[in-house]
Amino acid sequence: MVVKCPECGSTRIVHDQENGEAACADCGLVVEERGFDGRPEWRSLNPEDRVEKSRVGLPARLSIHDKGLATAIDPSGEDAQGKKLPPSTRFQMKRLRKWHVRFRVGSSAERSLSQAMVELDRLCGKLSVPDHVKEEAAYVYRKAFEKGLVRGREINALVPASLYASCRRAGLPRTIGEVAAASLVEGKVVARCYRLILKELGLQVPPLDPFAYVSKVASAARVSGASEGLAAEILRLARERRLLTGCHPAAAAAAALYAACRLNGEKRSQADLAYAAGITEVTLRNCLNRLDGCFNLRLRRKRGGRVEP
Numbered sequence: 001m002v003v004k005c006p007e008c009g010s011t012r013i014v015h016d017q018e019n020g021e022a023a024c025a026d027c028g029l030v031v032e033e034r035g036f037d038g039r040p041e042w043r044s045l046n047p048e049d050r051v052e053k054s055r056v057g058l059p060a061r062l063s064i065h066d067k068g069l070a071t072a073i074d075p076s077g078e079d080a081q082g083k084k085l086p087p088s089t090r091f092q093m094k095r096l097r098k099w100h101v102r103f104r105v106g107s108s109a110e111r112s113l114s115q116a117m118v119e120l121d122r123l124c125g126k127l128s129v130p131d132h133v134k135e136e137a138a139y140v141y142r143k144a145f146e147k148g149l150v151r152g153r154e155i156n157a158l159v160p161a162s163l164y165a166s167c168r169r170a171g172l173p174r175t176i177g178e179v180a181a182a183s184l185v186e187g188k189v190v191a192r193c194y195r196l197i198l199k200e201l202g203l204q205v206p207p208l209d210p211f212a213y214v215s216k217v218a219s220a221a222r223v224s225g226a227s228e229g230l231a232a233e234i235l236r237l238a239r240e241r242r243l244l245t246g247c248h249p250a251a252a253a254a255a256a257l258y259a260a261c262r263l264n265g266e267k268r269s270q271a272d273l274a275y276a277a278g279i280t281e282v283t284l285r286n287c288l289n290r291l292d293g294c295f296n297l298r299l300r301r302k303r304g305g306r307v308e309p
Contacts (some may be wrong), residue, residue, distance in 0.1 A: 008029075063135055215228065
């Protein structure tokens, strides 16, 4: 594929897929003719039609123990033309399918990896984790598996630790308590495996952002959009004055939401917001005292919803 015009040296090349030509956008020189069209020769009007006509499989995925590259024997008992196979052939295909499944996870390492990927898929579905975070969690676990960190430890503890590390790297507001509760493993065990993964793999994890928890806590506590926007403004002013140092991000978001509800006249108790954020009321009051010392909790609202300290 031509990326530079031989006439004027421009890199602005326009590709015409219908005519198979590539022309320079500056001088108009046709730099390529009869190019290869990589698009499919069929058309699809809906997703179901596209899946039916496609002749390729899914891309390789790390969240599948064999990366999705293994083949499978169809259990329908029909040939390519849709005709029923003879009983002897069906019996033979059944035995081949059984041994095929056995050889896919033949070694103990493959069985362990298969169990880990099943557990990871369950956790991601329970916590509503997007696919790109799921793939990164599978990558982190595979690296830990290659380093031998799985030996002597439970799979059910390393999988949530890898998932929590991926959520932290992606900026997804998931606490280690939520991940541990979904995995039915004690939080201290998951935290210990999480620290081990960070140390052995050398992962760089950014600090938690309180702004990522505002929408989550507001949705759980059913706070209005006006109070949610005001809470974000309070957090912005508190960050400028460096009042959030040492505060848990969920606690800072809950404290800002409580202050915003007080200003807007919404009746939300500290217990409601603490429960929505997954913290105690004492932790919320500690962060609230910092905001109270800066803003005195009697904030005057300017036009446009901004806060005047």
